[in-house]
Amino acid sequence: MGKVAQLVMGPAGSGKSTYCRTMLTHSQSIKRSFHLVNLDPAAENFEYEPTVDIRELITLDDVMEELQYGPNGGLIYCMEFLIENLDWFEEELQDYEDDYLVIDCPGQIELYTHFTIMRQIVEMLQRLNYRVCGVYILDSQFIEDTSKFFAGVMSAMSAMLQLEIPHINVMSKMDLVGTTKKQSELDRFFDVDTSLLLEDANKETRSKFHDLNRALVRLIDEYNMVNLLPLNINDEDSVTLILDHIDRAVQYGEDLEPKEPRDEEFEEEGGYGEMD
Ligand SMILES: Nc1nc2c(ncn2[C@@H]2O[C@H](COP(=O)(O)OP(=O)(O)OP(=O)(O)O)[C@@H](O)[C@H]2O)c(=O)[nH]1
Numbered sequence: 001m002g003k004v005a006q007l008v009m010g011p012a013g014s015g016k017s018t019y020c021r022t023m024l025t026h027s028q029s030i031k032r033s034f035h036l037v038n039l040d041p042a043a044e045n046f047e048y049e050p051t052v053d054i055r056e057l058i059t060l061d062d063v064m065e066e067l068q069y070g071p072n073g074g075l076i077y078c079m080e081f082l083i084e085n086l087d088w089f090e091e092e093l094q095d096y097e098d099d100y101l102v103i104d105c106p107g108q109i110e111l112y113t114h115f116t117i118m119r120q121i122v123e124m125l126q127r128l129n130y131r132v133c134g135v136y137i138l139d140s141q142f143i144e145d146t147s148k149f150f151a152g153v154m155s156a157m158s159a160m161l162q163l164e165i166p167h168i169n170v171m172s173k174m175d176l177v178g179t180t181k182k183q184s185e186l187d188r189f190f191d192v193d194t195s196l197l198l199e200d201a202n203k204e205t206r207s208k209f210h211d212l213n214r215a216l217v218r219l220i221d222e223y224n225m226v227n228l229l230p231l232n233i234n235d236e237d238s239v240t241l242i243l244d245h246i247d248r249a250v251q252y253g254e255d256l257e258p259k260e261p262r263d264e265e266f267e268e269e270g271g272y273g274e275m276d
């Protein structure tokens, strides 16, 4: 089946760790074996024990205490330390020959805009024959207004351009907007109609910014940022849909041989009717 890794990125607090937890729960219900990899040196508790954990190499608390770094500088220090010790990471991954990783990343936006750290991690995974899919999590507050939406989309786009891997964007915390926004307002962002976006953006900004709005909308059109998938952690279908997109992006399972059912399984399951 080959090796697959979801690299879960996004701004601080956007719901990356919750997404990873939701994916792991989902994987159990569909009987796939996913491994959680934690790359956040400041992470606290996990419901699922990470299979690989950067905190075994370095923790943010130690860096802040011993080197007197602040939290943001300290985090970048930790990630650079990981890059200097990529052989540690490689060794930790060696045991997993044919596997599926869900990699929880830190929320420092700098990692996705101008540092090359994530790119180096992707290159290492590719060297180990992982097919990597970028999963960029934006939370639903980014659809509160058009300028926030632009800001979110720009950050997702910079990650996408920097990493050059199959990429999907997920809008998390949709359970929080369900009741407050009308479906027609939501469609504007999910099934992006850029002319409506431009209209809204122009209403929200002074006229000297209208050219900029037009340029941003054109960029969204050209890079096909329309692909924003809603995640409602209480709705299994939304998780299934996201995983389907990722499967297609990394061509998961395309190299699988069709399986013959064993006789007893076949009978228990009631013949061909129940097979998947
Ligand atoms: N209602 C709701 N709350 C969520 C959802 N996803 C995350 N949260 C909450 O948002 C906060 C941040 O979620 P995390 O999953 O820790 O976000 P993160 O992106 O991993 O955060 P950092 O690692 O600190 O960057 C927590 O209080 C979560 O409980 C969601 O889908 N719905």
Ligand SMILES: [Mg+2]
Residues within 6 Å of the ligand: 016, 017, 018, 040, 043, 104, 105
């Ligand atoms: Mg987190």
